[in-house]
Each structure stands twice: as C-alpha cells, then as structure tokens.
Amino acid sequence: MSLASIADAIPIEEARGRGGGGPAPTRIVVAYGFWIFLLSDIIMFSALFAAYAVLSGNTAGGPTGRSLFDLHNVFIETACLLVSSYTCGLGALAGERRRFDLFYLFAALTFVLGAAFLYLEMAEFVGMVKEGAGPSRSAFLSSFFTLVGMHGGHVTVGLIWLVFMVGQVFAKGFVPHVLQRLLCFSLFWHALDIIWVGVLTMVYLIGSR
C-alpha cells in the first residue's frame, strides 16, 4: 500500500468552525477576523449615531434638517452606493472565477459609482457651508458633519483600497493571499452600504420630515 493511498484512505472531515474536523480554512478565519474589525467599526459609528440622535434637535436657531436636506440628491447618492455594492460583489465573483476582464470591468464600475457618491456628498457639504450651515453653526450641524463625514471618509479609504487591489491583481494575479484581501475589501464595501442605510434613515429620511 503506497503512502498516497493511505493518505487517500484517511477520511477528511470538513472543518466545522467549532473546533471539530481540524482548523477552519484560512478564508473562514480571515473573514471572521475582518468581520470582528467591521463590527468594532460599526460600534464606533453607533457612538456617532447616538451623538446625532441626542443633538439633532439642538439647532441653536439655525437651519434645520428639513430646510437643508435635498432628498433628490440623497436618492441618487443611495442608488450609487447600492449599485456599487452590487458591482463590487460581482467583481469578487469574477475574482473567484479568475476572470481578469470581468474583474477589471466591475472594479472600474465600483470605483466610478463610489467616486460619484463621494462627489455628490462633497457638493452637498460645500453647498451647506456656503449657506452658512457649516459644522460650527449648531450642535445639530456638528454632529451631522461628524457622522456623515466619517462615512464619507470610510468611502474614500475604500476607494484607495480598491485602487491598490486592482494593482495587486494586475501585478500578482489571483493568488490566494490577493483573493483573501479581495474578500476583505468586498466585506468592507458592503459594510459601508449597511452604515449608509442607517445614515439615510436616521439623518435624511426622518430628519427631513
């Protein structure tokens, strides 16, 4: 009996993630670790959400959300981010299937949509500051700019990360560690969309009523 056939005869139990069947596969462990990071990020955002919820009524005689928010603009922003989340997922699928052409296409779409979101948000901020509704106007506006700006900052970081991921795929191809980073990137991008759901609901939709 050759060693190889002995190795074949050993039943391989699939790792179950609870310690049975040996260590979990690398991608499961990596995704878990990154998920913990994302949750800590969400907890940080929850503090900013709490600050906004507490301060949203304190307008100090200045403009309220109702007079400032342009829901038309916000709807386009939401659509950009949602579709970019979709194209990011399709990009991750293309990576798993080692399809360079599709990966570059979806990465480019994700980048363009993310950048469009960021542009609209910056235009909104600039318009508000010009109207005299900058972060120093009232406690409501301070917390608004902190919360929404922090989300925008995360989107900026995500866009830079996406450029680096495309560079790594271009230079190294779809090797395992690049695929793991790609998995983490897509988790990050989807998590940003989840936080945006909170911002959209709490800040814009409830705030503009």
Add this chain to the structure above:
Amino acid sequence: MMDGDDLSHHLHDRTPGVRHEEPTADFLTYTAGLVFAIVLTIASFVVSQTNLLWAPGIPVGLIVLAFAQIGVHLVFFLHLGSGPDHTNNVLALAFGMLIVFLVLTGSLWIMANLNANTMSPADLMRMQR
C-alpha cells in the same frame, strides 16, 4: 513506493486549513439582493414623502424598513447564513448589535432624563433673583 514529489503533492493537498475553492455565492444571489434592496429603498423614500402611513408611525415604519434592508445586505451581500461556518460570525454580530443597542438607547435615555431634570437658564435666573 512513489517518488517524493508526487507524495508531497498529495500530502500538501491534505494540509488542514486549505480547502479547495468553493464559490461563496453566485450571480443570482447578488441580483436578488439588489432587487430587494432597491424595493426597500424606494419604499423608504415613498413612506417618508407621502402620507401612506399614519403620520406619527412614519419614523417607526422607516426604522422597520431600515432593519429589513440591513437584513437583506447581511444575507445577500455579506452571505451571513445559518451554516456551521457562520456560527462565529453570527455570534459576533449578535454581540455587536447588543453594544450598538446599549450605546444608542443608553445615550438617548440618559440625555432625555438630563434634559427633563435640568433647569433652563431662564428658570435659573428667576430663582436667583
């Protein structure tokens, strides 16, 4: 016996912690997620801009829609499932949500109490007189 190269190849394949590529999701999952998310987003905007819901209930309706939306994102985009690989992820999520809940409701509760129990500056001036 076989030669070393072949053997090490065989054993290499057996290394725990390395599994063959298994696609996590397919095109259909993402597309279904996108469709659900679009429907829920449009519903949120419609609810907030019309009087479809009883007016005082609109914030509650919006929050319910937001939770549904987050659920769709978790299941269809982040592929959080009930499979054994996801036990730890779901537990971590549950703990994270507990902290988020405590931070949000705790802040609102404490600040509402403070506001109710703090005298306004005008009242304070009147007392000092």
